[in-house]
Amino acid sequence: xxxxxxxxxxxxxxxxxxxxxxxxxxxxxxxxxxxxxxxxxxxxxxxxxxxxxxxxxxxxxxxxxxxxxxxxxxxxxxxxxxxxxxxxxxxxxxxxxxxxxxxxxxxxxxxxxxxxxxxxxxxxxxxxxxxxxxxxxxxxxxxxxxxxxxxxxxxxxxxxxxxxxxxxxxxxxxxxxxxxxxxxxxxxxxxxxxxxxxxxxxxxxxxxxxxxxxxxxxxxxxxxxxxxxxxxxxxxxxxxxxxxxxxxxxxxxxxxxxxxxxxxxxxxxxxxxxxxxxxxxxxxxxxxxxxxxxxxxxxxxxxxxxxxxxxxxxxxxxxxxxxxxxxxxxxxxxxxxxxxxxxxxxxxxxxxxxxxxxxxxxxxxxxxxxxxxxxxxxxxxxxxxxxxxxxxxxxxxxxxxxxxxxxxxxxxxxxxxxxxxxxxxxxxxxxxxxxxxxxxxxxxxxxxxxxxxxxxxxxxxxxxxxxxxxxxxxxxxxxxxxxxxxxxxxxxxxxxxxxxxxxxxxxxxx
Amino acid sequence: xxxxxxxxxxxxxxxxxxxxxxxxxxxxxxxxxxxxxxxxxxxxxxxxxxxxxxxxxxxxxxxxxxxxxxxxxxxxxxxxxxxxxxxxxxxxxxxxxxxxxxxxxxxxxxxxxxxxxxxxxxxxxxxxxxxxxxxxxxxxxxxxxxxxxxxxxxxxxxxxxxxxxxxxxxxxxxxxxxxxxxxxxxxxxxxxxxxxxxxxxxxxxxxxxxxxxxxxxxxxxxxxxxxxxxxxxxxxxxxxxxxxxxxxxxxxxxxxxxxxxxxxxxxxxxxxxxxxxxxxxxxxxxxxxxxxxxxxxxxxxxxxxxxxxxxxxxxxxxxxxxxxxxxxxxxxxxxxxxxxxxxxxxxxxxxxxxxxxxxxxxxxxxxxxxxxxxxxxxxxxxxxxxxxxxxxxxxxxxxxxxxxxxxxxxxxxxxxx
Numbered sequence: 012x013x014x015x016x017x018x019x020x021x022x023x024x025x026x027x028x029x030x031x032x033x034x035x036x037x038x039x040x041x042x043x044x045x046x047x048x049x050x051x052x053x054x055x056x057x058x059x060x061x062x063x064x065x066x067x068x069x070x071x072x073x074x075x076x077x078x079x080x081x082x083x084x085x086x087x088x089x090x091x092x093x094x095x096x097x098x099x100x101x102x103x104x105x106x107x108x109x110x111x112x113x114x115x116x117x118x119x120x121x122x123x124x125x126x127x128x129x130x131x132x133x134x135x136x137x138x139x140x141x142x143x144x145x146x147x148x149x150x151x152x153x154x155x156x157x158x159x160x161x162x163x164x165x166x167x168x169x170x171x172x173x174x175x176x177x178x179x180x181x182x183x184x185x186x187x188x189x190x191x192x193x194x195x196x197x198x199x200x201x202x203x204x205x206x207x208x209x210x211x212x213x214x215x216x217x218x219x220x221x222x223x224x225x226x227x228x229x230x231x232x233x234x235x236x237x238x239x240x241x242x243x244x245x246x247x248x249x250x251x252x253x254x255x256x257x258x259x260x261x262x263x264x265x266x267x268x269x270x271x272x273x274x275x276x277x278x279x280x281x282x283x284x285x286x287x288x289x290x291x292x293x294x295x296x297x298x299x300x301x302x303x304x305x306x307x308x309x310x311x312x313x314x315x316x317x318x319x320x321x322x323x324x325x326x327x328x329x330x331x332x333x334x335x336x337x338x339x340x341x342x343x344x345x346x347x348x349x350x351x352x353x354x355x356x357x358x359x360x361x362x363x364x365x366x367x368x369x370x371x372x373x374x375x376x377x378x379x380x381x382x383x384x385x386x387x388x389x390x391x392x393x394x395x396x397x398x399x400x401x402x403x404x405x406x407x408x409x410x411x412x413x414x415x416x417x418x419x420x421x422x423x424x425x426x427x428x429x430x431x432x433x434x435x436x437x438x439x440x441x442x443x444x445x446x447x448x449x450x451x452x453x454x455x456x457x458x459x460x461x462x463x464x465x466x467x468x469x470x471x472x473x474x475x476x477x478x479x480x481x482x483x484x485x486x487x488x489x490x491x492x493x494x495x496x497x498x499x500x501x502x503x504x505x506x507x508x509x510x511x512x513x514x515x516x517x518x519x520x521x
Numbered sequence: 522x523x524x525x526x527x528x529x530x531x532x533x534x535x536x537x538x539x540x541x542x543x544x545x546x547x548x549x550x551x552x553x554x555x556x557x558x559x560x561x562x563x564x565x566x567x568x569x570x571x572x573x574x575x576x577x578x579x580x581x582x583x584x585x586x587x588x589x590x591x592x593x594x595x596x597x598x599x600x601x602x603x604x605x606x607x608x609x610x611x612x613x614x615x616x617x618x619x620x621x622x623x624x625x626x627x628x629x630x631x632x633x634x635x636x637x638x639x640x641x642x643x644x645x646x647x648x649x650x651x652x653x654x655x656x657x658x659x660x661x662x663x664x665x666x667x668x669x670x671x672x673x674x675x676x677x678x679x680x681x682x683x684x685x686x687x688x689x690x691x692x693x694x695x696x697x698x699x700x701x702x703x704x705x706x707x708x709x710x711x712x713x714x715x716x717x718x719x720x721x722x723x724x725x726x727x728x729x730x731x732x733x734x735x736x737x738x739x740x741x742x743x744x745x746x747x748x749x750x751x752x753x754x755x756x757x758x759x760x761x762x763x764x765x766x767x768x769x770x771x772x773x774x775x776x777x778x779x780x781x782x783x784x785x786x787x788x789x790x791x792x793x794x795x796x797x798x799x800x801x802x803x804x805x806x807x808x809x810x811x812x813x814x815x816x817x818x819x820x821x822x823x824x825x826x827x828x829x830x831x832x833x834x835x836x837x838x839x840x841x842x843x844x845x846x847x848x849x850x851x852x853x854x855x856x857x858x859x860x861x862x863x864x865x866x867x868x869x870x871x872x873x874x875x876x877x878x879x880x881x882x883x884x885x886x887x888x889x890x891x892x893x894x895x896x897x898x899x900x901x902x903x904x905x906x907x908x909x910x911x912x913x914x915x916x917x918x919x920x921x922x923x924x925x926x927x928x929x930x931x932x933x934x935x936x937x938x
Contacts, residue, residue, distance in 0.1 A: 323821055348823040362821050365814035367881050376811055377822035379804045386804050391748045398749070410751065430822070 016041040016206050017062075017175060022073035024057055024066060031057040032071070032230045039175070039223075044197060044207045046221035046238075048214070050250050050475065054230040055210050059177050063097040064090040077175070094174030098164045100183060104152045111135035111148035114167045138166040142196055157283065158189025165196065176200065177208045182216060183309045194220050212307045214243045214514055226250055243514075244507065251477055251506035259482030260454065262461040266485065267298030269336070270469050271352075271438045276330035278311070278318040278493075288314040288325060290493040296438060296469035301460060303480035304473045305509050306490035312473045313357055315490065316440045320354035321347035334437075348377060353436035355427050357443035357473070359420075363427045366416035370408060371397035373415050373426050378434040400429035405455060421452025428459060439463060442473045457483050477506045489513045557926060558875050562890050562897075569901030577901050580779035583772060588700060588851070590896035591785040592617070592844035594889055596867035597874070598796050599840035601888035602833050604871045605800075607813040607880025608657060608664035610834070612671030613841045613867055617860030618679040620646050620845030625688035625855030628695065635692045643842045649675065650838020654831035664834075672864070680857050689854035698788070699850030702781040712774070719777035726782060727773030730790075731766045738762060785847060789889075797885045809833065813880030869916070870895060873923040877931070894919065 017039040024032040032054045039045045049055050061071050064084030075082040077093055084090045087097075104113050111132045120131040135148035144162040152160060161181060168176055178197075182190040190213075197207055197220060211217050217224060217238075224241055226233040226249040233249050278289040289311045296302050306312045317324035319332065321344035332339055334350055341347045347354070356362040364373055374397045375382055382393045397411040404425040408418060415426055424444065431439060441460065445453040460483060463470055474480050480487050487504050489497040489512035497512035569577045576582060596613050603610050623645050627638035649671070656667040690696075707721040738758075745752050753761070776782055800806040808829050811819040820826050844863070849855040874891025876883035895916055902912045 320821075321823075344821060344823045345825065354821065356821060361815075362817045365811055365818055365881065367877075368810065368814050372807065372810070375807075376819070376824070379807055383804050387802050388804055388807060390802065391744050391750070394745075394750050395748050412751075 014041055015039060016078055017208075018074075018076040019058070019062065020074045020076075022058065022061055022071055022075075024061060024071040030230055032061070035073075035227065035230065035232050036235075037225055037232065038235065039206060039208060042201060042204050042206055043222040044201055044209060044220055046217040046224045047208065047210050047227060048212075048217060048224060048246055048250055049227035050477070053227040053250070055227055056179060057230075058227070059097055059179060059208070059210065062090070063087055063095060063177065091171055094172055095177070096168040096171055096173045096175070097177040098161075098168060098179065098181065100180040102157070102160050102164055104160055104163060106153035107151060109149045109151055110139065110146060110155075110163055110166075113152055113163055114138060114148075114170050116167070118170065134170070135166070138169050141169060142166045143192065156189070158185045158192070161185065161189070161193060162196070165200075173205060175206045175208065177210075179210045180212065180308070181209065182211065182213060190216070212309075212514065214246050217246070218243065243511075247507050247510045251510060258454065258478075260458050260461060262301075262464075262483070264299055264301060264464050264485045266300045267467060269295055270298050270334065271296040272333040273319060274331045274333070276315065276319065276332075277328065278314055278325035279327040281324070281326040287493050289318065292330075292490070292493070292495045294471075294488055294495060296471055298437075298467045298469055299464050300486065301464050301470045301472060301484050303484035303487035304471060304490060305477060305480050305487055305513055306473075306475070307513055308475065310490045310513070311493040312475075312490055313442055314493075316354055316442055316471070316473060319347075320344060320352060320440065323354070348434055348436075351435070351437035352440070353377075353431035353434055353438070354440045355431050355442060355444060357446060359423050359427050363430075364415050364423060367414065369412045369414055370401065370406065370418075370426055371411040374400055374411070374429045374433055377430050381433070381435075396433065397429075400425075400433070404429055404459065419448075419452075421448035421455070424448055424452070424456060425459075428456070432463070436468065438469045438471070440471045440473070443475070444472060445474070445476075445479060453479075477509055480504075480509075481506065489515075491515050557930075558873070558887055558890050558894075558923075561923075562894050565894055565897055565901075569897060569904075573901060573904045576904050577897070578775065580775040582900065582904070583775045584702075584779050584783055586893070586896050586900050587786050587789070588783050589900070590892060591699070591783075591789055592848045592851075593863060593866045593870060593896070594789055594892045595792065595840050595844045595847070596863055597870035597888040597892045598792055598885055599837040600867040601871045601874065601876055601883045601885055602796075602800065602809055603664070603837055604868075604876045605813045605880060605883045606809050606830055606833050607816065608830065608833070609868065610653070610664065610668045610671075610837050611864050611868075612653065612668040612675055613837065613844075614860040614863035614865075615672045615675035615679065616646065616649050616838060616841035617845040617848055617863055618855075618857065619649070619675040619682070620842035621849035621855040621859050622679045622682040622688070622857075624695075624842075624846050625691070625849060626682060628692055629688045629690070629855075635694045639695075639846060642846055643839050646838040646840075646842025646845070647835050648838070649841070650835035651831070653838070654834030657834060658827040658830035679859075683855065683857045685857060687852075687854040687856035689849075689852075691850050691853050691855075695846060695850040696853055698784050699847045701784050703784060703787070705781055712778075716774070717778060719774060720781040721777075723773060723777035723781045727770055727777070730773075731769055734765060734769070735762055793885060793889055800885055805829070805832070810881055813882075815881070866892070866895060869920045872927075873920055875923075875927065877927060878924065891923070 015038045017037070019035065019037040022032050022035040023030070035054065035058055037058065047055050047058070060066050062075065064086050067085045068083035077095065082093065105116065108116070114135050115131055119126050120134060121127060122130070132148045139146060139148060142162045142165050144159055144166065146155065146159065152163060155163065181193055185193065194216060197209070201207060209221065218241065221238050223235060223237055224246065225235040226246060228250060272295040274293055276289055276292040277287070280286040280288050292315060304312055314325055318328050319341070321341045322328055323344055332341060339350055341350060341352065360366060365376065371393055375393050379388060382388055382396065394411060400406065401408065401411050406422050406425045406429070408422060415423055418426065444460070445456050460470055460472065472480065472484060481501070481504055485501050487499050487501070487509065488495055489499070489509055491513050496515045499509065566577070600610060600613065620642050624638055624642040627633045627641060628635055653667050653671050656662045657664045703722060705720045705722055707725070709718040710721045710724065712719050742752050742758060752758070800809065808819065808824045811822065811824055812826050812829050816826065845860065848859055870892035871883060871888045872891070873894055874883065874887030874889070876888065898915055898919065899912060902915065
């Protein structure tokens with residue numbers, strides 16, 4: 012058990028404007044379960060993508076040694092060939108194919124060029140028994156729940172003679188029973204000699220199953236420790252421990268009366284029947300106040316925000332919304348905008364911008380009515396407005412006729428914010444407003460958020476970066492597994508305290 | 522019908538230099554993707570002018586090109602909006618036939634007054650569009666499937682109405698709209714021995730159009746300048762205006778020398794102007810681009826996506842009905858096979874004219890130019906006596922090349938990001 016099966020030395024990987032990994036070291040012992048912990052954006056997934064060849068050799072710096080041999084993977088096929096299999100958080104199954112077909116996808120059990128279905132299904136049956144899934148191999152995958160699909164993924168990995176199994180947030184979408192079964196299975200695989208690397212936010216699970224825990228923060232290795240020396244608190248302080256120097260502009264909020272409140276807000280999943288995404292959430296915002304909403308990935312932050320924003324997401328939504336003390340109903344995005352609510356998405360490229368269109372038409376997109384008379388748009392006025400935002404928001408582009416797809420992330424984010432500010436909202440919900448943008452642009456975004464609050468607007472900032480919330484918010488709600496688990500004023504908030512609240516109730520559903 | 526005894530029997534080629542300045546215009550334009558189509562059009566016109574010994578630009582032939590392609594151009598206007606929104610309509614050919622049949626039944630069999638019959642037919646087209654728009658927008662079936670079904674459905678309806686024979690003849694007014702020319706209200710004017718006589722009314726319309734163009738362009742330029750926006754330098758502005766003036770006046774003079782302005786050209790000019798304004802300046806038009814550019818972003822910006830898509834199909838239905846009437850009037854008969862494969866020509870016109878396969882991009886003028894490119898290829902090749910399979914071959918290659926060019930420029934733009 013003492014010899015290392017995998018060594019990653021000095022791994023560095025940069026994206027334009029961001030250094031995702033800086034000199035990371037990882038050493039995994041043969042036959043252990045090795046957990047990697049870190050905040051969102053700490054570099055966990057990037058590291059695993061380097062390992063599995065998603066980022067091919069030459070795309071990163073550093074060396075990888077697997078089983079004593081150096082590895083230079085050109086793609087996923089190379090790493091799978093060596094027995095390294097990664098199971099992503101978003102499962103990669105073809106839902107309209109059978110279990111057996113999925114297990115042997117790309118590895119078809121053929122005799123003389125024709126698929127041998129008896130062989131396929133028999134082999135699949137053996138694998139299914141190994142992972143403890145009692146299903147007929149010809150069952151379509153779409154008829155299975157997420158937990159069982161996860162097991163199919165593992166069976167698929169086993170069919171490839173896996174030696175190192177990597178699981179990215181395997182239990183994030185599972186209920187307690189399925190999670191427990193999965194963890195038992197991983198222990199069983201360990202006993203069979205399969206090494207596992209598991210990425211997880213659920214620290215109780217990590218402590219229960221892992222042999223060694225490596226903590227990443229800001230793209231660096233913080234520590235790699237046997238689990239016996241760790242507690243949840245120690246892991247949390249390792250994950251968040253950094254100081255807040257001068258990355259946030261100073262700001263004193265002038266908080267007024269309540270402007271927006273939701274009560275008993277409940278949202279169900281539109282795809283998985285009966286799954287609760289948001290569970291009786293209560294939340295209130297006041298004029299001039301910047302409020303944070305902290306939660307780990309999958310906690311239901313975006314689902315909460317988008318369901319409030321004119322039911323843009325979710326099914327079976329119930330609960331009440333109050334604006335200025337009056338109950339309002341927001342049945343569509345149009346109504347939400349009309350009532351002065353704005354929602355800037357976390358995924359600006361997919362949901363926020365028309366990337367093939369220019370800046371001015373993006374800025375005007377949500378409030379064309381303000382620029383038009385009897386259905387006709389005043390082009391010149393549109394230009395003037397957009398150019399005004401270009402100046403005031405410091406959007407770096409030659410002119411407002413530049414195509415948004417060619418701007419940097421920070422400038423794109425400013426276009427999105429301009430679009431929503433131009434709708435003249437009272438309440439702005441900003442979902443991960445600084446995701447994927449560089450430090451300088453972040454500071455500018457924070458300044459914009461402060462000035463919005465100074466204008467008497469209420470701002471709800473959703474972020475998975477705790478220092479950011481601590482740096483700019485007056486009050487922070489924590490969301491865990493769809494429930495509001497805490498409400499903490501800035502003065503009393505600490506990263507450790509928030510992290511505890513953010514992971515609260517995940518094990519038992521409290 | 523036009524009675525004007527017009528003129529100019531000399532089919533002289535005073536012409537070949539006309540398109541060349543338009544080619545020069547591309548040099549100053551930054552956006553190759555947008556101006557490429559106009560350059561290509563100019564080159565194709567020059568090529569066929571050369572190959573046909575100038576016959577392509579003869580007065581009667583210009584008139585023919587316009588009249589023969591009018592219904593495709595009308596369809597292309599509707600189709601470009603559908604494609605910008607990210608959809609497709611395969612049924613327009615059948616809708617043309619069905620609407621032609623309805624108008625035939627009303628005008629010919631029931632002797633209904635033609636304006637009333639026209640309105641009823643347009644409403645019928647709108648109902649067909651609403652039917653398809655409902656399935657696409659509100660029910661969520663891909664437009665490809667809905668309109669493929671529509672292609673069969675409306676052809677079947679046509680056959681049920683007509684049986685296996687055509688209905689005709691159509692009232693004079695309808696035939697004049699499709700085939701006829703404006704009257705020579707002010708008589709003829711001599712343009713010298715070289716050009717011969719020409720219709721004064723047509724020339725005046727041309728002059729008014731040019732004057733209108735200059736005034737609106739100048740006012741728009743002044744407005745933009747007042748708001749501190751970048752405008753073309755004055756020499757470029759003047760050059761562009763001059764090129765357009767020469768082009769318009771060349772076409773108008775040629776038409777005036779033949780038999781005045783075709784009514785259908787007047788109609789087309791109105792449609793192009795109206796729909797260009799709609800696409801560029803109206804809230805509705807802007808939202809079509811937003812929907813096609815990024816459906817999710819448009820939805821989250823409060824655009825009523827479903828209603829936009831619905832009305833685009835209604836509009837397509839109305840324009841198909843109009844094209845159906847014009848086509849029937851042109852043949853003087855509503856036939857069961859009318860409109861066959863029109864959808865392909867209309868779709869090809871839109872894509873040759875610079876529409877993007879993914880939606881969000883395209884211009885009404887581009888689609889018209891695309892349609893004219895195909896029209897000129899058709900016409901020019903038949904003038905030089907090319908067999909029809911060769912015409913098809915060339916049109917197929919042009920369509921593929923146009924879209925390949927679009928994909929290539931996009932990839933290049935993507936790589937430089």
